[in-house]
Amino acid sequence: MGVVIPLEEVTPERRVEALTSLVAADMERVNQAILGRAASHVTMIPDIANHLISSGGKRLRPMLTLASAGLCAYEGSGHIKLAAAVEFMHTATLLHDDVVDGSDMRRGKLAARMLWGNEASVLVGDFLLGQAFKMMVEVGSLACLDVLSSAAVVIAEGEVMQLSAAKDMQTSEDDYLAVIRAKTAALFGAACEVGVILGQRPKAEIAACRSYGMNLGISFQLIDDALDYGGTSAKLGKNVGDDFREGKVTLPVVLAFRRGSEKERAFWRRTLERGETGEGDLETAIASMHAHRALEDTVERARHYGAMARDALELFPASAWKTALIEVVDFCIERVH
Amino acid sequence: MGVVIPLEEVTPERRVEALTSLVAADMERVNQAILGRAASHVTMIPDIANHLISSGGKRLRPMLTLASAGLCAYEGSGHIKLAAAVEFMHTATLLHDDVVDGSDMRRGKLAARMLWGNEASVLVGDFLLGQAFKMMVEVGSLACLDVLSSAAVVIAEGEVMQLSAAKDMQTSEDDYLAVIRAKTAALFGAACEVGVILGQRPKAEIAACRSYGMNLGISFQLIDDALDYGGTSAKLGKNVGDDFREGKVTLPVVLAFRRGSEKERAFWRRTLERGETGEGDLETAIASMHAHRALEDTVERARHYGAMARDALELFPASAWKTALIEVVDFCIERVH
Numbered sequence: 001m002g003v004v005i006p007l008e009e010v011t012p013e014r015r016v017e018a019l020t021s022l023v024a025a026d027m028e029r030v031n032q033a034i035l036g037r038a039a040s041h042v043t044m045i046p047d048i049a050n051h052l053i054s055s056g057g058k059r060l061r062p063m064l065t066l067a068s069a070g071l072c073a074y075e076g077s078g079h080i081k082l083a084a085a086v087e088f089m090h091t092a093t094l095l096h097d098d099v100v101d102g103s104d105m106r107r108g109k110l111a112a113r114m115l116w117g118n119e120a121s122v123l124v125g126d127f128l129l130g131q132a133f134k135m136m137v138e139v140g141s142l143a144c145l146d147v148l149s150s151a152a153v154v155i156a157e158g159e160v161m162q163l164s165a166a167k168d169m170q171t172s173e174d175d176y177l178a179v180i181r182a183k184t185a186a187l188f189g190a191a192c193e194v195g196v197i198l199g200q201r202p203k204a205e206i207a208a209c210r211s212y213g214m215n216l217g218i219s220f221q222l223i224d225d226a227l228d229y230g231g232t233s234a235k236l237g238k239n240v241g242d243d244f245r246e247g248k249v250t251l252p253v254v255l256a257f258r259r260g261s262e263k264e265r266a267f268w269r270r271t272l273e274r275g276e277t278g279e280g281d282l283e284t285a286i287a288s289m290h291a292h293r294a295l296e297d298t299v300e301r302a303r304h305y306g307a308m309a310r311d312a313l314e315l316f317p318a319s320a321w322k323t324a325l326i327e328v329v330d331f332c333i334e335r336v337h
Numbered sequence: 338m339g340v341v342i343p344l345e346e347v348t349p350e351r352r353v354e355a356l357t358s359l360v361a362a363d364m365e366r367v368n369q370a371i372l373g374r375a376a377s378h379v380t381m382i383p384d385i386a387n388h389l390i391s392s393g394g395k396r397l398r399p400m401l402t403l404a405s406a407g408l409c410a411y412e413g414s415g416h417i418k419l420a421a422a423v424e425f426m427h428t429a430t431l432l433h434d435d436v437v438d439g440s441d442m443r444r445g446k447l448a449a450r451m452l453w454g455n456e457a458s459v460l461v462g463d464f465l466l467g468q469a470f471k472m473m474v475e476v477g478s479l480a481c482l483d484v485l486s487s488a489a490v491v492i493a494e495g496e497v498m499q500l501s502a503a504k505d506m507q508t509s510e511d512d513y514l515a516v517i518r519a520k521t522a523a524l525f526g527a528a529c530e531v532g533v534i535l536g537q538r539p540k541a542e543i544a545a546c547r548s549y550g551m552n553l554g555i556s557f558q559l560i561d562d563a564l565d566y567g568g569t570s571a572k573l574g575k576n577v578g579d580d581f582r583e584g585k586v587t588l589p590v591v592l593a594f595r596r597g598s599e600k601e602r603a604f605w606r607r608t609l610e611r612g613e614t615g616e617g618d619l620e621t622a623i624a625s626m627h628a629h630r631a632l633e634d635t636v637e638r639a640r641h642y643g644a645m646a647r648d649a650l651e652l653f654p655a656s657a658w659k660t661a662l663i664e665v666v667d668f669c670i671e672r673v674h
Contacts, residue, residue: 042498096463100456119437122459123496126433129463130489133470137482145474145482152467159460161379 015331016058019324023066026080030062033084037131048112048124052091055107060220060328062087064191067328068209071321072199078139079198085148086191088132093155093187095125100163101246144194151190158182167247167273169257169265176251180221181214188217208315212325215309220332222302225250226295227335229286241282247272251301255294256285264288299333306333352668353395356661360403363417367399370421374468385449385461389428392444397557397665399424401528404665405546408658409536415476416535422485423528425469430492430524432462437500438583481531488527495519504584504610506594506602513588517558518551525554545652549662552646557669559639562587563632564672566623578619584609588638592631593622601625636670643670 020027038049062083069079097103098111099118105111113121129152136145162179165171192213196206228243229252243250249272257268267284271277289295306329316322357364375386399420406416434440435448436455442448450458466489473482499516502508529550533543565580566589580587586609594605604621608614626632643666653659 040494040497042494042501044497044501045494092463096459100459118455119500120497122433122437123493123500125463126429126466127490127493127497129466130486130493133482133486134490137479137486140479142474142477142479145470149467149470149474153464153471156460156464156467157377157379157382160377160381160457160464163456163460164379164381 015327015334018320018327019063019067022070022320022324023063026066026070026083027059027063029077029080030059030066030083030087033080033135034087037084037088037135038128040127044116044120045124045127048095048116048120049091049128051109051112051115052094052106055109057090057107059087061090061187061191064188064213064216064325064328065195067321067325068192068195068213069198070195071209071316071319071325072196072201072205074195074199076198078141078144079195081135081139082144082148082194082198083191085132085135086187086194088128088135089148089152089155090187092125092128092132093159093183095121095128097159100159101242103242103246105242139198141194141197143197147190147193147197151186154182154186158184158186162248165249167275168249169269169273171249171254173251173254176249176254177218180218180225184221185214185217188220189214192216205315208312211312212309215305215312216329216332219302219305219309219329222251222298222305223333223335226252226298226302228252229289230295244271244282244285245277247275251298252289252294253285255297256289256292259292259294260288302333306330352664352671355657355664356400356404359407359657359661360400363403363407363420364396364400366414366417367396367403367420367424370417370472371424374421374425374472375465377464381453381457382461382464385432385453385457386428386465388446388449388452389431389443392446394427394444396424398427398524398528401525401550401553401662401665402532404658404662405529405532405550406535407532408546408653408656408662409533409538409542411532411536413535415478415481416532418472418476419481419485419531419535420528422469422472423524423531425465425472426485426489426492427524429462429465429469430496430520432458432465434496437496438579440579440583442579476535478531478534480534484527484530484534488523491519491523495521495523499585502586504612505586506605506610508586508591510588510591513586513591514555517555517562521558522551522554525557526551529553542652545649548649549646552642552649553666553669556639556642556646556666559588559635559642560670560672563589563635563639565589566626567632581608581619581622582614584612588635589626589631590622592634593626593629596629596631597625639670643667 034053038046038053040046065083065086066079094106095112098106098113099121103111104114136148158179162183165175165179189210190213193206193210196209225243228240228250230240253268253272257265260268267288271281271285309329310326313322313325371390375383375390377383402420402423403416431443432449435443435450436458440448441451473485495516495518499520502512502516526547527550530543530547533546562580565577565587567577590605590609594602597605604625608618608622646666647663650659650662
C-alpha cells in the first residue's frame with residue numbers, strides 16, 4: 001500500500017545528482033564548518049549534534065544556499081557559513097520537534113531524546129541555534145541576518161500554530177498551508193534568498209529565489225505529509241503513520257475528512273482528535289484517503305507549488321545551476337520510497 | 338530558618354531604586370518593545386510570553402544594558418531594542434529551563450509548562466529567541482550581535498554542563514563556577530558590554546563593563562543558590578528546596594559535602610545523587626549546611642565577586658550611573674527575604 005506516483009525514467013536520486021555534484025566542493029567546506037561548530041568541551045553537545053548530523057539527512061537546505069550563491073556567480077566565501085547556519089537552524093528545529101512530538105525515531109535512528117533525554121535535546125537545540133547566529137554574524141551581512149532571524153521567528157510561530165491545530169479537525173486547507181509555509185517553507189525560502197543577497201543581485205532576483213525556495217518548501221512538505229501515509233519506513237527513516245499517531249492534521253487528513261461520510265468523519269474525530277486509536281486504524285485511515293483521492297490530490301497540490309517554484313527561476317539565464325535547481329523540484333515531488 | 342545575612346540600614350529594595358529611577362523613561366520604552374515583540378496572531382505565543390513577562394521579574398538584565406549605555410552617555414536609541422533582546426534571551430532560557438528542570442513554579446506563579454505544556458514552552462522560547470535576534474539585527478551593530486550571539490552559545494553550553502553535573506557529587510567548586518559563569522554571568526556580562534559598545538567607548542571601558550557584569554552575575558547566582566536553601570517562598574516566588582529536589586549540585590552543597598562527615602556524605606549521595614528524598618531531608622540538608630558554614634561561605638564568595646564587579650567600574654569617572662551600578666552589587670548580595 002502506498003501513494004501511487006508515476007515513476008519516470010529518471011529516478012529521484014539521479015535528479016538531485018546535478019546539484020550534488022555542482023556543490024560538492026563547497027559542501028565539503030560546509031560539512032567541515034558543521035563539524036567544527038558542533039564541537040564543545042561539554043561532550044554531550046557534540047555527541048548529540050553528531051548523532052543527528054551524521055544520520056544522513058539530505059542537507060537539502062544548505063545545498064540550496066550554495067546553489068543560489070552559485071546561480072548569482074558569487075565569488076566570496078560567506079555562503080559556506082550561511083549554509084552551515086541554515087543546516088544548524090534546521091537541526092535545532094528537529095531536536096525541538098522530536099521533544100514536542102514525543103517522537104521515538106528520526107532518520108531511521110533513535111531520536112536523540114530517546115538516548116540523551118528531552119532535557120538535553122532542548123538545550124543542544126538552543127546551542128546549535130546560537131552557533132547558527134554566530135556564524136551569520138561572522139559573515140557580517142545585516143541583510144542576510146535579517147532574512148534568517150526573521151525566518152527563525154516565523155518557524156517557531158509555525159510550530160506553535162501546528163501545536164494549536166493538532167487534534168483539531170476544524171483545521172482548513174488554508175490553516176494547514178499557513179502552518180507549512182511557516183514551519184518548512186520559510187527556511188527553504190531564506191536558504192535561497194541569502195545566497196542571492198550575498199551575490200548582491202537586484203531585488204527582483206532576490207525575490208525570485210525566495211519564491212523558488214518558498215514554493216519548493218511547500219511542495220516538499222506536502223510530499224512529506226503524503227509519504228507519512230504511504231512511504232516505507234525502512235527507507236524513509238520515518239515510520240509511516242507518525243503524523244496519524246501524533247494527531248497531526250495534515251492535508252491528506254483535511255481532504256479525507258472533508259470528502260468523507262459522516263461515519264468517516266466520526267472515525268477521524270475518534271482517532272485524531274481524541275487520540276483513541278487501535279489495531280487497524282492506520283490502515284482504515286489510508287484506505288479512506290485512497291477512496292477520496294486525498295493522497296493523490298496532495299501530490300497534485302505539490303506539483304502546483306513545484307510549478308510555481310520552477311517558474312520563479314525563469315528570470316535567470318540558462319546555466320548549470322538553474323538546471324540543477326529545477327531538477328530539485330522534480331526530486332522533491334518524485335521522492336518515492 | 339534561613340541564611341543569616343546582616344541587614345544594613347539601607348534595605349535591598351532601596352539600593353536598586355537609584356538605578357530604577359535613572360532608567361525609568363527608557364525602561365518604559367523597553368517594556369513597550371517587549372510587549373510589541375511578544376505579539377503574534379498565534380495567540381498561544383503572547384499568552385505564554387505575557388504570563389512570564391508580567392509575572393514581575395526584576396528586569397535586572399535590560400536595566401544593566403540601559404545603565405551601561407547611560408554610563409557612556411550614549412545618545413542613540415539602539416539600547417532600547419538591545420535591552421528588550423537581552424530580556425527575551427533571558428525569558429527564553431527560563432521557559433526552557435522550567436521544561437528541563439520539570440519545575441512547577443516560576444516567580445510565584447505556575448510555570449508556563451504547567452498551564453500550556455512542555456511543548457508550547459519549548460516553542461515559545463524559540464520564538465522569543467528569534468525575536469531577540471531580530472531586534473539585535475535591527476539595531477545593526479555587528480559588534481553587539483557578536484557579543485550577544487556568543488552569549489547565547491555560552492548560555493546553552495552552561496545549561497548542558499549543568500545537566501551533566503546534576504546528581505553528581507564529584508562536582509567541584511571549579512565545575513560549579515564554570516556552570517554559573519556560562520549559564521548566568523555570560524548574559525549579565527553581555528548585557529553590560531553592548532551598552533558600552535553602542536557608546537563607541539574604548540576597548541578598556543568595554544572590557545571593564547563586561548567584567549562588572551560577569552562578576553555581578555556570578556555574585557547574583559551564588560546568592561540565588563544560597564537563597565534556595567534559606568529564602569521564603571512567599572516572597573521569592575521560588576520554592577525553597579527546588580535545587581535540592583532537582584538534584585542540582587550548587588556551591589552550598591559542594592561545600593557541605595566536602596566539609597561533611599562520612600555519614601553526611603552518604604546523606605548527600607542518597608538524596609542528591611540517587612534522588613531518594615523523604616520527609617525531613619530538606620531540613621537535614623539545611624542543618625548540615627549551617628553546621629559547616631556552607632551558606633555563609635557561599636555568601637562570602639558572592640561578596641568577593643561583588644567586590645571585583647565594583648572595582649571594575651573604577652575606570653569610569655563619578656556619575657549617578659556609576660553610583661547606581663555599584664548599588665546594584667549590594668542589592669544582589671543583600672537580597673534577603
